[in-house]
Structures are given as C-alpha cells and as structure tokens.
Amino acid sequence: MTETILKVDNVSKAFGALRACDRVSLDLRLGEIHALIGPNGAGKSTLIKQIAGNLRPDSGRIEFLGRDVAALDTVERARMGLGRSFQISAVIAEFTVLQNVVLAVQGARGTSFHFLRGALSDRAVTEAARLQIERAHLGGREAVRASDLAHGERRRLELAMALALRPKAFLLDEPMAGMGADGVAEMTGLLDGLRHEAPILLVEHDMDAVFALADRISVLDYGQIIASGTVDEIRAHPEVRRAYLGEEDAA
Amino acid sequence: MGRETLLNAAIALGLVAVPVWAHLAGEPFIITLTTKAVILALAGVGLNIALGHGGLISFGHAAYFGLGGYAAGILAHHAQTFTPLMSAPFIIEGTKFMPVIWLVAVIVAGLAALVIGALSLRTSGVYFIMITLAFGQMLFFFAISWPAYGGEDGLVIYVRNEFPGLNTLDPIQFFALCYVILGLALWFSHRFGRSPFGLALNAARQNAERVQTVGIRPFRLRLTAFVISGMITGLAGALFADLNRFVSPSMLSWQTSGEIMIFIILGGVGRLYGPVAGAALFIALEHFLGGVSDYWLVFVGALLLLVVLFARGGIIGTLAGREVAHD
Known part of the structure; x- marks a missing residue:
C-alpha cells in the first residue's frame, strides 16, 4: 500500500449552528x-485551516507523517514539513522576490537568529532560494518587489x-x-x-486544471464529503453533477 | 553610492563639524547641545529597532531611557557618598567608572524590556501602545515616590563619571565618546537590518501569518528585538544622565517616550539615520525657536503634522526616496 502522508479522520467543526465540517475524512x-x-461555503477553507493549525477541530483527528498534530500550532506544523499557500496571495509586499524566498529558506533551516551577518550574503542560502525561484519560473525577477509583481507571478512566488x-x-x-x-x-x-517531490492537497475552483492534475478528487458540500474517487468516478457521480458540476453541464 | 548613503554621510559629518567649530570658537554650550542630540539620537536608534523594523509602537521607551539614567545616577551616588549599594549577602560598591555603569544600564534596561515585552507583546495595536505606556508610567511614579534616590528631586552626579584616558568634563572629549558610541550603534543597526533576524522581523511586521507558515515564531522575533531596543535606549539614558550630571523622574515620563518617538517620525521610520536626523532637527528647533518663544513645541507639533500628512518617509525618506532593497 502507498504511504499515507496526511490523514484527516472524522473531523467536525461547527460555528454556532453552522456545521462547516461534518465528519470529514480524507x-x-x-x-x-x-x-x-x-461550491463556495462548502467548508474547504475551514478544513484547510484545521489541517494547517489555524483552527482546532471540535472532534476528530488529523495525522501528519503518522503523528497526531492536535497539540501542534501552525509554526510547528510548518516545521514538520507542511508547505502552505494561501487563498489570497500572502507574500511580504515590501520585500523583493529573492528576500521573500530567502525568508522561507532561513525558516526551513532555522537560521533566523543571526544578527550581524547579511541575510543575502550567505551563498548557500541565496543559491537555495534562486533554485526555487527558477523552478517557479521567476528567474530574472529576483530584485523586483513583491508588490510590483503581476498577479500570476505573485502566486508563483508563493x-x-x-x-x-x-x-x-x-x-x-x-x-x-x-x-x-x-x-x-x-x-x-x-x-x-511537483507531486513527485511531495504530495499536494489542492483546493481549486478551476475544473479544467483539477481534472488535468488530480489523481483523486474529494467533493465537499455543506461540510460533508459527498464523493471521493478518481477523476472519472467523480465526473460520473450523480450527486456531484447535481451539487457542483450541474451548471457547467447545462451550459 | 546611493543617495541615502550620501545623505547619511552628510549628517554624520555635520554632527562632527558643529562641535569642532564650537570648540575652536570657544562655544562649549553648542558642544553640549550637539552631545545632547547625539545621545537622544542613540535613544532613537534603540526605539527604531522595535518601532521601525518590528512595527512595535512602544509608547514606553522612557522606561529604558530612565532606567539607564538611574543606573548611572545610583551607582555614582553610592560612589560619591561612599556608601555601598548593597551590604548583604555581599557588598556591592557604587562606581564612577563608565564602562561598568554602561554595562549595568544595558543589563537593567534589557531585563526590564524582557519582562515588559513578554507581557505586552501578547497584545497588539492600541492595546500594545497602552500597556507599554502603563509600564512606563508605573516606573515614573515609582521613581517619584521612592525617597532613597531623591524622589521627585532626582539625583545629582557631582562630577561626571570617568572613562579611562579621557577627561570627560571636557565637553569635546565627552562629545567624542558619545559620538563613537552612536557610530557603533548605527553600525549595529545597519548590520541588524540586513541580517537574517532583521529580514524575519521586518517580514513579521508586514505579514505575521506568512512568517509562521515558514516555521518562524513572530513572538520570539519581536521579544528579542524589543530587548535589544530597550538595551540601546538604556545606554543612551546612562549617557544622558552623565551629560546633565543629573537624573530625575522626568527621564521616565511619557513625554520622554513621546519625544523619542517624534525623532523617529521626523527623521524617517525604519531608516538607519532617521532617529539621528530627527533628534538633530528637534534639538536645533529647541535651540533656535526656544529663544523666540516659550511655546516652541507648537512649531514642532505643526512640523510633525506636516511630516505625517505629506512626507511619511520623514526627512530621510523625503530627501533620499524609497529604500533600495538590493541589486
């Protein structure tokens, strides 16, 4: 059996009467x-926040790398190796592309508590950062401030x-x-x-992209997983067509 | 060389040229005035680390300034009255030796910043401003009501404390000493701003959640920065006590906190030479306008308003433009 990296088991989260996540497992x-x-409001963001550690589930269990992460906060989960991007671009606006990625590199290496040497003069760090900048197709844009980037570039910076x-x-x-x-x-x-580097839990609205990329798809509606399976299974699933793809089919 | 570097060099040179001229022209008061600007600039360099880099609007930095001042005053007081500072369980004598006084001032201010920071950094925004203000006022009222060290009247240092190889009573020599310390603090501040720590701290100011997701804890960054900030301002306090040869609770008052903040806003928040330019301008205004009117602070208020409304980058930002990140 393939190794499970992240396991969400029977997680529920309610805000008052609203059940944002109802016994979700994936x-x-x-x-x-x-x-x-x-659809919007189905509870995707609530689930992501619980996995990342911003929200605490009311019940259920989240395991990352075989370990229950209930007691860990966002920082500890990030250190364990949970790489996250946000729904709304979250980069350091006044920083350049290079500074942003160097920040991430020094976060991963735990080298932020140095006061006198230059953050950008450590070759090992900047080389590691430049490598990822190249991979995100941002080569040549290192010295541009994040606030001056185009929208798509900013997403790739993330x-x-x-x-x-x-x-x-x-x-x-x-x-x-x-x-x-x-x-x-x-x-x-x-x-x-990227999937061969580390598995991806992808929340996305662009259906063409999802169908092109996903190995498996889970569909969330009113806080519940109504279907889970391969691309073909999901395409054929009647409840999914009704809840989510219906409008697209009619068009 | 960038425009900002040139501007900084001009300010640094100007701060030497004025007292050298005053020394040659036999105007010791001008030397003292420049020394005051240098010391206040040092206090501002300290606050700039918390405020400019960390975005921590501390309205209580007078606490560290005053603690540094009282460290100098109390140690000198015991030395000049030949009474021990503490006699049990072991004897600690007072001292007139500046390096020891500075060390004590920096440690005391740093410890206070650690405690105050650890408590107040759990809040943010207006609450943070109010809590730092409250701690500052606590120390102020404590100093007023503690008779052992002069209470409201403060403490007098009869003869300026000593530094090996220098006659600290000579204005130009004491100026040189303060100027070198400011230079060292600016060197540190420059390196600090470009260090991995400075990068992470500046990132946490802009987007704390982003910093968390790369596995860095904003609280630890901010507390460390707050302590370093308090230590530098504490050192400035010790020098200020020696400049005036007098310490009083007014060093701990909220007006002092406000003045240190004004230097930074006038000069340019987060800019290396911001507090230097701001303190120099403030002292110059005090000197020239103070002679014209007792209400000279009205003009400072108007100037501050203009800077906040029309020149957010302060003097440095207006003259040198946006900061260059890197090539």
Whole structure:
C-alpha cells in the first residue's frame, strides 16, 4: 500500500449552528495530487485551516507523517514539513522576490537568529532560494518587489516559498485564483511536476486544471464529503453533477 | 553610492563639524547641545529597532531611557557618598567608572524590556501602545515616590563619571565618546537590518501569518528585538544622565517616550539615520525657536503634522526616496 502522508479522520467543526465540517475524512498519499472541490461555503477553507493549525477541530483527528498534530500550532506544523499557500496571495509586499524566498529558506533551516551577518550574503542560502525561484519560473525577477509583481507571478512566488521549505506535503489553497488562461496553464505544468517531490492537497475552483492534475478528487458540500474517487468516478457521480458540476453541464 | 548613503554621510559629518567649530570658537554650550542630540539620537536608534523594523509602537521607551539614567545616577551616588549599594549577602560598591555603569544600564534596561515585552507583546495595536505606556508610567511614579534616590528631586552626579584616558568634563572629549558610541550603534543597526533576524522581523511586521507558515515564531522575533531596543535606549539614558550630571523622574515620563518617538517620525521610520536626523532637527528647533518663544513645541507639533500628512518617509525618506532593497 502507498504511504499515507496526511490523514484527516472524522473531523467536525461547527460555528454556532453552522456545521462547516461534518465528519470529514480524507487522506493524502505519497506522489499524488488530491483535489478538494466544492461550491463556495462548502467548508474547504475551514478544513484547510484545521489541517494547517489555524483552527482546532471540535472532534476528530488529523495525522501528519503518522503523528497526531492536535497539540501542534501552525509554526510547528510548518516545521514538520507542511508547505502552505494561501487563498489570497500572502507574500511580504515590501520585500523583493529573492528576500521573500530567502525568508522561507532561513525558516526551513532555522537560521533566523543571526544578527550581524547579511541575510543575502550567505551563498548557500541565496543559491537555495534562486533554485526555487527558477523552478517557479521567476528567474530574472529576483530584485523586483513583491508588490510590483503581476498577479500570476505573485502566486508563483508563493509557490517558490512553499518549495523552499522542502515540505513533506503541500497545502495549496486556490493557487490559480484570479489567473488568466496562460497563468493557469503555466501553474498546471508546475504543479504537475511537483507531486513527485511531495504530495499536494489542492483546493481549486478551476475544473479544467483539477481534472488535468488530480489523481483523486474529494467533493465537499455543506461540510460533508459527498464523493471521493478518481477523476472519472467523480465526473460520473450523480450527486456531484447535481451539487457542483450541474451548471457547467447545462451550459 | 546611493543617495541615502550620501545623505547619511552628510549628517554624520555635520554632527562632527558643529562641535569642532564650537570648540575652536570657544562655544562649549553648542558642544553640549550637539552631545545632547547625539545621545537622544542613540535613544532613537534603540526605539527604531522595535518601532521601525518590528512595527512595535512602544509608547514606553522612557522606561529604558530612565532606567539607564538611574543606573548611572545610583551607582555614582553610592560612589560619591561612599556608601555601598548593597551590604548583604555581599557588598556591592557604587562606581564612577563608565564602562561598568554602561554595562549595568544595558543589563537593567534589557531585563526590564524582557519582562515588559513578554507581557505586552501578547497584545497588539492600541492595546500594545497602552500597556507599554502603563509600564512606563508605573516606573515614573515609582521613581517619584521612592525617597532613597531623591524622589521627585532626582539625583545629582557631582562630577561626571570617568572613562579611562579621557577627561570627560571636557565637553569635546565627552562629545567624542558619545559620538563613537552612536557610530557603533548605527553600525549595529545597519548590520541588524540586513541580517537574517532583521529580514524575519521586518517580514513579521508586514505579514505575521506568512512568517509562521515558514516555521518562524513572530513572538520570539519581536521579544528579542524589543530587548535589544530597550538595551540601546538604556545606554543612551546612562549617557544622558552623565551629560546633565543629573537624573530625575522626568527621564521616565511619557513625554520622554513621546519625544523619542517624534525623532523617529521626523527623521524617517525604519531608516538607519532617521532617529539621528530627527533628534538633530528637534534639538536645533529647541535651540533656535526656544529663544523666540516659550511655546516652541507648537512649531514642532505643526512640523510633525506636516511630516505625517505629506512626507511619511520623514526627512530621510523625503530627501533620499524609497529604500533600495538590493541589486
């Protein structure tokens, strides 16, 4: 059996009367892209936040690398190797591309408590950062401030930062949100190559990208997983067509 | 060389040229005035680490300034009255020796910043401002009501403390000493800003959640920065006590906290020479406008308003433009 990296087991989370996550179970296995889809308000972001450690589940269990992470906060989970990107671009706006990725590299290496040497004068660190910048197709843009980047570039910068952590799993929340067709194609190509480095739990609204990339898909609706399976199984699933793909089919 | 580097060099040179001229022209008061600007700039360099780099709006840095001042005053007081500072369980004597006084000032201010920071950094925004202010005022009222060291009247240092090889009573020599210390603090501040720690701290100011997701804890960064910041401001306090040969609770008052903050805002928040430019301008205004009107602070207020409204980068930001990140 393939190794399970991340396991969400019967997790529930309610906000008052709203059941944002209702007995959700899913797993992420080595080498795969597992897409999580569902309409707005289905509870995808709530689930991601619980996995990353921003929210505490009311009940259920989350295991990462075979370890119950209930007692760990976001920082400890990141250190364990959970590489995350946000739904809304979260980069350090005043920093350049290189500074942003160097920040991630020094986070991964635990070398942030040095006061006198230059952050950008350590060759080993900057080389590691440049490598990830190249991989995210941002070569030549190292000295550009994040706030001056185009939207698609900023999303790839986030990916470069996640890559620099050398994570054991990626948690990507709508990496293609707001991108044009070219941007989506470029990001799809990038993510396709990443699954062998670390498995990806991908939340995404762009169905073409999801169907092109995912090994497995889980569908979330009103806080519940209503279907889980391969791309073909999901395409054929009647409840999924009704809940989520219906409009697309009619069009 | 960048525009900012040139501007910084001009400010550094100007700060030497004025007292050298005053020395030659026999104007010791001008030397003292410049020394005051240098010492206050040092206090600002300290605050700039917390405020500029860390985004921590401390409205209580007078606490560290005053603690540094009282460290100098109390040690000198015991030395000049020949009474031990502590007699049980072992004897600690006072001292007039500056390096020891500075060390004590830095340690005391650092410890206070550690305790105050650990408690107040659990809050943010307005609450953080109010808590740091509250701690500062606590120390202020404590100093006023503690008669052993002068209470409201403060403590007098009869003869300025000593530094080996220098006659510290000679204004130009004491100026040189303070100037060198400011230079060292600026060197540290420059390296600090470009270090891995400075990078992470600046990142945490802009987006703390992002910093967490790369496995760095913003609280630890901020607390460390707050302690370093308090230590530098504490050292400035010790020098200020020696400049005036007098320590009083006013060093601990919230007005002092406000003034240190004004230097930074006038000069340029987060800019290396921001506090230097700001303190120099403040002292110059005090000197020239203070002669014209007792209400000279009204003009400072108007200037501050103009800077905040129209020149956010302060003097340095307006003259040198946006900071260059790297090539």
